[in-house]
Amino acid sequence: MLHIYCPYCEEFREEDEFHPVGEAHIERPLEPEALTDEQWSQYLFFRKNPRGLHHEMWVHGAGCRKFFNMTRHTVTYKILETYKMGQQPSVVAEESE
Amino acid sequence: MSDLVKVESPLQHADFAALSALTTEGGVVLREDALLGHVNLRGNAQDPEFVAGVAKALGLALPLAPCSSAQNDDTTIMWLSPDEWIILVEGGKEEATEASLRANLTGHFAVSDISGGQTILELSGDDCIKVLQKSTGYDVHLDNFPIGKVVGTTFAKSSAHIRRTGEQSFQLVIRRSFSDYIWLWLQQSSKEYGLRIAL
Known part of the structure; x- marks a missing residue:
């Protein structure tokens, strides 16, 4: 079980109370009609699947019902930080594309 | 009726x-x-006018700290999330509570009677x-x-x-x-x- 810090309730809660929602920091394009089909499909369907640090969105469904972001290591499952919506992560993976 | x-x-x-x-x-x-009367309240806790309006309507300050509550003889307010609270009043008083909140609040807020x-x-x-x-x-x-x-x-x-x-x-x-x-x-x-x- 993961022990997750909710940045809105400001305390650790059991994983039972949360749901993962997917990759974080996906912005809806301001002008969808100006995009090519490929760009639109990238926005809609294609997600990162890194081996290592991943920024993802969770929702505290049984608690404050707020969405928030989390930086988690996908191999060790270690949660490095959780932060509120609209904020940027302080822990980021080194660029090694 | x-x-x-x-x-x-x-x-x-x-x-x-x-x-x-x-x-x-x-x-x-x-x-x-x-x-009991259950009234759900949503609004911006960072807005001093909203906080003051609720205090005036209910005679009880809104609990702003996470996971806190406030209570006096006839009202209980529970913090549900940073912008959501539940107000408990004696059964039958929910309509008056809702009306009083509406009369004292302006701008972007929501009050709903969820007693049922x-x-x-x-x-x-x-x-x-x-x-x-x-x-x-x-x-x-x-x-x-x-x-x-x-x-x-x-x-x-x-x-x-x-x-x-x-x-x-x-x-x-x-x-x-x-x-x-x-x-x-x-x-x-x-x-x-x-x-x-x-x-």
């Missing part, structure tokens, strides 16, 4: 009045605080903490869960907002559609300690 409508608690069928006469012993005491959507169970007694420990993953130790704290968490296979009202007493705010399930769950999980129904 309104006299024709008979309001019933979602646990009406359990007949707590009859059950309360059955036993006066038991480590767990359950009481339904039925038919949920009910309140009060758990107390020497063994009530053991029953809670079986029912929720949240740490209910007094150090972690002081009096007045409110947590929204899982409860059995449902969820509840749990507020500690005393060292050995708790309020559970539950959804009416889950009330029968939770009533069955509480009967089962308090069986080994003995369950007494209070009125």
Whole structure:
């Protein structure tokens, strides 16, 4: 079980109370009609699947019902930080594309 | 016209009045605080006008700290999330509370009367903490869960907002559609300690 810090309730809660929602920091394009089909499909369907640090969105469904972001290591499952919506992560993976 | 409508608690069928006469012993005491007025309030806690308006309407300051609550003789406010609160008032006063909030608030806010959507169970007694420990993953130790704290968490296979009202007493705010399930769950999980129904 993961022990997750909710940045809105400001305390650790059991994983039972949360749901993962997917990759974080996906912005809806301001002008969808100006995009090519490929760009639109990238926005809609294609997600990162890194081996290592991943920024993802969770929702505290049984608690404050707020969405928030989390930086988690996908191999060790270690949660490095959780932060509120609209904020940027302080822990980021080194660029090694 | 309104006299024709008979309001019933979602646990009406359990007949707590009859059950309360059955036993006066038991480590767990359950009481339904039925038919209170529940008003859900949403708004921006960073807006001083909103906070002041609520205090003026209710005569009670809005609890702004996470997981906190505020109470006076006739009103209880529980923090649900940074922009959401539930206000409990005596049954029948919810309309006046809603009207008073609407009269004192301006801008972007929402007030909804959700009295029919949920009910309140009060758990107390020497063994009530053991029953809670079986029912929720949240740490209910007094150090972690002081009096007045409110947590929204899982409860059995449902969820509840749990507020500690005393060292050995708790309020559970539950959804009416889950009330029968939770009533069955509480009967089962308090069986080994003995369950007494209070009125």
